[in-house]
Amino acid sequence: xxxxxxxxxxxxxxxxxxxxxxxxxxxxxxxxxxxxxxxxxxxxxxxxxxxxxxxxxxxxxxxxxxxxxxxxxxxxxxxxxxxxxxxxxxxxxxxxxxxxxxxxxxxxxxxxxxxxxxxxxxxxxxxxxxxxxxxxxxxxxxxxxxxxxxxxxxxxxxxxxxxxxxxxxxxxxxxxxxxxxxxxxxxxxxxxxxxxxxxxxxxxxxxxxxxxxxxxxxxxxxxxxxxxxxxxxxxxxxxxxxxxxxxxxxxxxxxxxxxxxxxxxxxxxxxxxxxxxxxxxxxxxxxxxxxxxxxxxxxxxxxxxxxxxxxxxxxxxxxxxxxxxxxxxxxxxxxxxxxxxxxxxxxxxxxxxxxxxxxxxxxxxxxxxxxxxxxxxxxxxxxxxxxxxxxxxxxxxxxxxxxxxxxxxxxxxxxxxxxxxxxxxxxxxxxxxxxxxxxxxxxxxxxxxxxxxxxxxxxxxxxxxxxxxxxxxxxxxxxxxxxxxxxxxxxxxxxxxxxxxxxxxxxxxxxxxxxxxxxxxxxxxxxxxxxxxxxxxxxxxxxx
Numbered sequence: 364x365x366x367x368x369x370x371x372x373x374x375x376x377x378x379x380x381x382x383x384x385x386x387x388x389x390x391x392x393x394x395x396x397x398x399x400x401x402x403x404x405x406x407x408x409x410x411x412x413x414x415x416x417x418x419x420x421x422x423x424x425x426x427x428x429x430x431x432x433x434x435x436x437x438x439x440x441x442x443x444x445x446x447x448x449x450x451x452x453x454x455x456x457x458x459x460x461x462x463x464x465x466x467x468x469x470x471x472x473x474x475x476x477x478x479x480x481x482x483x484x485x486x487x488x489x490x491x492x493x494x495x496x497x498x499x500x501x502x503x504x505x506x507x508x509x510x511x512x513x514x515x516x517x518x519x520x521x522x523x524x525x526x527x528x529x530x531x532x533x534x535x536x537x538x539x540x541x542x543x544x545x546x547x548x549x550x551x552x553x554x555x556x557x558x559x560x561x562x563x564x565x566x567x568x569x570x571x572x573x574x575x576x577x578x579x580x581x582x583x584x585x586x587x588x589x590x591x592x593x594x595x596x597x598x599x600x601x602x603x604x605x606x607x608x609x610x611x612x613x614x615x616x617x618x619x620x621x622x623x624x625x626x627x628x629x630x631x632x633x634x635x636x637x638x639x640x641x642x643x644x645x646x647x648x649x650x651x652x653x654x655x656x657x658x659x660x661x662x663x664x665x666x667x668x669x670x671x672x673x674x675x676x677x678x679x680x681x682x683x684x685x686x687x688x689x690x691x692x693x694x695x696x697x698x699x700x701x702x703x704x705x706x707x708x709x710x711x712x713x714x715x716x717x718x719x720x721x722x723x724x725x726x727x728x729x730x731x732x733x734x735x736x737x738x739x740x741x742x743x744x745x746x747x748x749x750x751x752x753x754x755x756x757x758x759x760x761x762x763x764x765x766x767x768x769x770x771x772x773x774x775x776x777x778x779x780x781x782x783x784x785x786x787x788x789x790x791x792x793x794x795x796x797x798x799x800x801x802x803x804x805x806x807x808x809x810x811x812x813x814x815x816x817x818x819x820x821x822x823x824x825x826x827x828x829x830x831x832x833x834x835x836x837x838x839x840x841x842x843x844x845x846x847x848x849x850x851x852x853x854x855x856x857x858x859x860x861x862x863x864x865x866x867x868x869x870x871x872x873x874x875x876x877x878x879x880x881x882x883x884x885x886x887x888x889x890x891x892x893x894x895x896x897x898x899x900x901x902x903x904x905x906x907x
Contacts, residue, residue, distance in 0.1 A: 387873070461896075609904055613848075637685070655858065
């Protein structure tokens with residue numbers, strides 16, 4: 364059997380093949396290489412990074428090494444307690460143990476053996492901080508330090524998304540303005556400094572290149588090669604093959620971009636996913652063909668989004684899809700369904716909001732809260748802005764606008780009386796400073812993405828709709844990525860339908876059954892496990 368990777372001069376046989384170049388794939392490849400394996404990292408898209416490149420680059424890591432300097436008290440046992448409190452039976456104890464108990468070793472390795480440097484996002488609360496083991500004052504979310512893309516040579520412009528030279532705290536979600544001082548912006552531009560997801564990936568890629576890892580973009584795999592029940596390599600889309608002496612790692616992301624897989628597995632519909640277009644379930648299909656057992660298939664990293672007509676995306680990014688985060692959390696905004704009624708705590712974390720959009724009406728036989736709209740007033744526009752425009756600017760023309768609430772209801776097709784009553788009721792709740800209907804503002808998390816001048820406190824997210832004109836935009840139930848995939852051991856070995864490891868096959872990130880089940884622990888709840896299990900996977904496959 365002749366094996367060739369995507370370009371002339373590449374190794375045709377390596378110890379480890381990693382499929383996918385997001386955080387999970389890069390950490391797995393770097394860990395394997397640093398533990399002595401020869402590695403090829405293959406990316407299907409023409410650019411690197413997957414959904415990680417479009418993310419904030421934040422990793423949720425209980426009992427991390429950065430907490431002490433900020434006076435945060437935490438322990439692996441508290442992390443375990445928190446995950447167990449939210450599990451609903453979908454978190455396997457051995458995976459939770461492996462996650463929280465490996466955070467220290469993983470971060471020690473990152474700091475000592477890779478170019479990636481992390482720091483705490485101060486104050487960012489857990490997403491369910493009032494549950495046992497939760498942290499209302501934050502301390503578990505860490506982000507990458509800025510990284511200079513000058514160090515990447517020809518790879519500097521080969522990432523998904525666009526340059527973002529900020530820390531989370533400088534963005535609106537972190538309490539910043541989203542704009543840098545012109546002098547500082549010029550300095551970061553000259554030095555090609557990037558933060559957030561691309562900053563994380565840039566540092567990891569530098570580590571891969573330093574370890575002589577073969578990195579290839581535009582190099583998708585379609586089939587696993589097996590021999591006597593062992594996975595021994597992959598077949599590429601063009602028919603060529605690459606062999607792996609020790610193992611193949613599936614780090615191909617989720618399947619939210621494949622309509623057939625979405626219909627087959629997810630508990631509710633997904634519209635306009637904002638993640639990488641390459642997330643079409645390639646790893647899932649390859650794993651199923653060799654008998655992998657699956658888990659957490661109904662779940663996703665749920666998120667509401669709005670679509671922005673006419674907005675051009677960056678490279679392969681989805682055109683004009685915006686995660687609805689700050690714009691639904693700030694005062695003077697609510698969400699309503701087709702009945703013109705509020706149906707949830709609008710300021711809850713976006714993953715938990717998925718449940719609100721999946722409520723099913725047994726008589727109507729339809730999802731109760733789809734379609735939905737975000738509704739706000741001129742006071743919101745003047746104080747906060749959003750949807751691509753600064754505070755006080757004109758809202759984009761694609762938004763529905765009306766001089767009264769009744770006229771707005773008619774324009775979006777909801778009952779006039781119901782929307783009018785909903786706004787009246789909301790204004791009464793804001794006046795008393797307490798949302799008795801849905802508890803908005805009752806959690807320490809709720810106001811974090813709101814008006815930080817009033818955080819903590821309900822005023823960070825409660826505010827009336829009482830200044831004309833009024834606005835509405837359609838909200839879609841979506842997903843940042845799926846959580847389901849092959850069940851694995853704590854060392855990421857893929858299990859077959861009988862519960863035995865499939866020799867030579869590993870899975871990490873959104874290509875594995877999520878080790879935290881339906882739980883999104885806090886900011887970085889995807890990338891934290893991706894880093895930890897990527898590290899564990901690399902060590903395991905290097906010694907296979």
